[in-house]
Amino acid sequence: MGRGSRVAIIGAGSVGSSIAFALLLQKISSEILLVDVVPEAVEGQVLDLSDANFISSTQVRGGTFQEAGQCDIVVITAGAKQKSGETRVELIERNYKILNNVIGSMKPFNPNLILLIVANPVDILTRIAQKLSGLPERQVFGSGTFLDSSRLRLKLASVLGVIIWIFGIAENAIHSYVLGEHGDSQIIAWSSAHAGGKPLLDFPEIQKLDKESVAKEIASKAYKIIELKGATYFGIAGCVSMLIHCIVLNQRHIRPLSTYIKEYDCVFSMPVVLGSNGIERIIDISLSEEEKNKLRRSASALKSICAKY
Known part of the structure; x- marks a missing residue:
């Protein structure tokens, strides 16, 4: 694909604009297109981002849905926020309509297009996008629990701080995954987590951890950020x-x-291997039977909702 790649971001709100800014800092694409049904929002974000253009040669401009469909990568952040008293099913129904309109407006697609779903509920919308787009499944995927896993690694790094200092293990040597739904039923794969090749469960500090409490803390961190500042966008922008x-x-x-x-x-x-063709391979990591059972329960709940679409 290469550094001349063109990236389109659907949705010019806080998440979309934060992703655009993070991409400017990365200096890896030749052009970033911002697309939104509100042209004033696009114009405002493009003007603001252009003030930071001195840090990068990447061009940022507004674009159409059809132009987005011809890009190399499309990031969909557009979606409805949950209203007070609204059920999850009602929210999904509204986001289904938005996603249907967005994907329909982008066709015909560049056949090699990578479609990255960021809008929530990301797992369900990813499945819907796979069906609506008609693109190969490996080219349509969601940000999933990448951010949750980053939050987990940060938490574990603080717990293992003394150990890391003693043995010289860098923070990025901690390998641990949050799996399943990006939501309340997600699980931490403790049985496969390791630091510097040593299973995390072998560390006394990890053995003493209240693992249920850690899982709840990771799953609810977004709620706390929303409560304090109204929305989350820097973390997901970094991940994307x-x-x-x-x-x-x-x-x-x-x-x-x-x-x-x-x-x-x-x-x-x-866990998947991610490359220029999208998802190259799914990694079958070792999980305990309890972890597999939790994933099955999570899958059952998601499947019942996806079946409607």
């Missing part, structure tokens, strides 16, 4: 810019992303 960097440069890093998992007959997050 890293994913695009990985795709453009064909780095084939392993990330937990939302895709169709045959074993569970469901779209949710498992």
Whole structure:
């Protein structure tokens, strides 16, 4: 794909504009298109982002849905926010209509297009996007639990701070995944987590951890941020810019992303190899029977909703 790649971001709100800014900092695409049904929002964001253009040669401009469909990568952030008293099913119904309009307006697609879903509920919308777009499943995936996993690694790094200092283990040597739904039923794969090749469960500090409390803390961090400042956007922007960097440069890093998992007959997050063709391979990591059972329950709930679409 290479550094001359064109990236379109659907949705010019806080998340979309933060992703655009993160991509400017990365300096990996030749052009970023912002697309939104509100032209004033696009114009305002483009004018603001152009003031930061001195840090990058990447061009940022407004674009149409049809232009987006011919880009190399499209990031969909557009979606309805949950209203007070609104059920999850009602929210999904509204977001289905938005996604249907967005995808329909972008056709015909560049056949090699990578479609990255960021809007929530990301697992369900990813499955819907796979069906609506008609693109190969490996080219349509969601940001999934990548951000949750980053939050987990940050938490574990603080717990293992003394250990890391003593043994000289860098923070990025902590490998741990949040899997399943990007939501309340997500799980932490403790059985496969390790630091510097040593299982995390072998560390006394991890053995003493209240693991249920950690899981709740990670799953609810977004709620706390929303309560304090109204929305989350910097974390997901950083994650999406890293994913695009990985795709453009064909780095084939392993990330937990939302895709169709045959074993569970469901779209949710498992570790995958990400490259220029999208998802190159799904990694079958070792899980305990308890963790597998939790994933099955999570999959069952998601499948019942996806079946409607």
